Amino acid sequence: MLNNLQQQPADALLALIKLHNNDPRADKIDLGVGVYRTGQGDTPVFGAIKAAEKKLLETQVSKAYLGPEGDMGFVHALMPWVFGKADPSMSGRIEGMQTPGGTGAVRLSLALAKRAGVSRIWMGTPSWPNHAQIVADLGLELKTFAHSTADGTADMAALRTAIGEASAEDAFLLHGCCHNPTGIDYTHADWDEIALLLAKSGVLPLIDLAYQGLGTGMEEDAYGLRAVLAQVPEALIAYSCDKNFGLYRDRVGAVYVMMASADQLPAAISNGHALARAAWSMPPDHGAAAVRLILEDEALTALWIDELDQMRARMSQVRARLAGAGMAGSVNLSPLGAQHGLFSIVPLSGPQILAMREKHGVYMAGSGRINVAGLTSNNIDQFIAAVADVSA
Ligand code: LMR
Numbered sequence: 001m002l003n004n005l006q007q008q009p010a011d012a013l014l015a016l017i018k019l020h021n022n023d024p025r026a027d028k029i030d031l032g033v034g035v036y037r038t039g040q041g042d043t044p045v046f047g048a049i050k051a052a053e054k055k056l057l058e059t060q061v062s063k064a065y066l067g068p069e070g071d072m073g074f075v076h077a078l079m080p081w082v083f084g085k086a087d088p089s090m091s092g093r094i095e096g097m098q099t100p101g102g103t104g105a106v107r108l109s110l111a112l113a114k115r116a117g118v119s120r121i122w123m124g125t126p127s128w129p130n131h132a133q134i135v136a137d138l139g140l141e142l143k144t145f146a147h148s149t150a151d152g153t154a155d156m157a158a159l160r161t162a163i164g165e166a167s168a169e170d171a172f173l174l175h176g177c178c179h180n181p182t183g184i185d186y187t188h189a190d191w192d193e194i195a196l197l198l199a200k201s202g203v204l205p206l207i208d209l210a211y212q213g214l215g216t217g218m219e220e221d222a223y224g225l226r227a228v229l230a231q232v233p234e235a236l237i238a239y240s241c242d243k244n245f246g247l248y249r250d251r252v253g254a255v256y257v258m259m260a261s262a263d264q265l266p267a268a269i270s271n272g273h274a275l276a277r278a279a280w281s282m283p284p285d286h287g288a289a290a291v292r293l294i295l296e297d298e299a300l301t302a303l304w305i306d307e308l309d310q311m312r313a314r315m316s317q318v319r320a321r322l323a324g325a326g327m328a329g330s331v332n333l334s335p336l337g338a339q340h341g342l343f344s345i346v347p348l349s350g351p352q353i354l355a356m357r358e359k360h361g362v363y364m365a366g367s368g369r370i371n372v373a374g375l376t377s378n379n380i381d382q383f384i385a386a387v388a389d390v391s392a
Contacts, residue, residue: 016365017033019363027361027379029361029362029375036311036342037371037373037374043248044246049246066282068277071098071285071289074288074292076088078239078254079094079096081212081295082225082237083222091262096237096255097272097276098253099254100284101252101253104251104253104280105240105253106134107279108275108276110140111279112255113236114138114140115275120166120169121170123143124144124162124175126181126369127181143165145158152339153184156190156193159197163194163203167203171204172203172205174208175210176211177215177224177340178341180210180343181369183345184339185215185340185341191223192227194228199233204236205235210238214311215341234260235257238255239255240252245294250287250290251287253283257272319336319339319344319372322337323335323336324337329387329390331387336372345368346368346387355390359390
């Protein structure tokens with residue numbers, strides 16, 4: 001039977017990691033997978049995480065199972081940061097559960113939507129390639145619309161049309177902040193309008209918030225999510241701590257469900273538990289426990305926020321530098337200055353992206369996406385010169 005399985009291509013984004021590692025050139029530049037890098041090109045463990053891990057090592061007395069919901073202390077400690085300090089559970093209408101990373105959160109949210117009867121997912125493209133893969137793997141239908149326009153702003157006209165065409169049995173997948181791969185986020189005014197449109201249409205919003213704090217700040221990056229939740233009766237939220245706590249391989253995420261009334265929550269959440277049990281039984285504990293220890297401790301929380309602020313400041317500098325370069329060959333880098341998060345698209349063709357890699361040792365995704373945190377004062381001029389060369 002197993003001979004029936006056909007060879008599958010490696011995931012293009014993850015394959016870049018290996019291609020880059022195997023390149024012997026000393027001046028190669030990795031702008032592929034989304035991990036933050038310092039000005040020295042490192043991805044260190046957060047100081048706050050190191051301190052929390054030390055505390056965990058000293059105080060954890062058991063590793064016995066917790067259940068499919070994972071560490072509920074972690075799930076609840078995160079809620080004021082996501083939903084606002086005033087009323088994090090929206091009067092008992094929001095509850096969550098831990099998942100293995102942001103991917104687990106997206107997967108579980110979509111599986112929950114499917115169980116509820118959703119069969120079509122609307123999504124702006126380009127998007128994180130794994131979104132479409134998960135939608136397809138769950139046997140859901142994907143409907144797409146343009147996320148952005150050629151001038152580097154969000155395509156609100158396409159979004160309005162899409163919401164207008166969607167039916168109340170559909171779900172709408174939106175990036176809460178730091179759009180992956182374009183870096184083009186909705187403005188606050190856009191979000192206010194989107195919230196009203198979603199409420200009017202009755203579609204189920206699914207908001208993927210994987211980069212909170214990497215855009216303009218923890219509070220600011222939650223604006224869109226909170227604007228939507230204030231208007232709609234129910235929603236799904238897929239959350240990742242993989243980037244904003246630097247926990248990537250520890251796989252730390254959460255799903256939150258908002259219902260129209262608190263008494264409907266237990267039934268919805270019980271389906272999340274059942275789906276998790278059948279998929280991974282329960283999430284890995286370590287990273288989430290470290291996040292909980294940070295959020296329960298004022299000094300560690302301050303340290304974490306400070307580290308996050310430094311990351312954001314560095315990415316702003318890189319973006320300002322790219323924007324300041326203006327034209328690189330035929331590519332206009334100016335719009336990158338106003339974009340948010342780890343990613344932006346450099347509009348190069350397939351052959352130009354290949355030339356970036358083969359001739360210049362610059363590794364970027366096939367969509368033209370770059371991880372701006374891969375650029376440092378040591379390599380940014382080389383990168384701009386390479387873009388100019390391949391696009392001349
Ligand atoms: C990315 O887009 O680079 C990250 O979200 C990592 C991943 O899992 O794809």
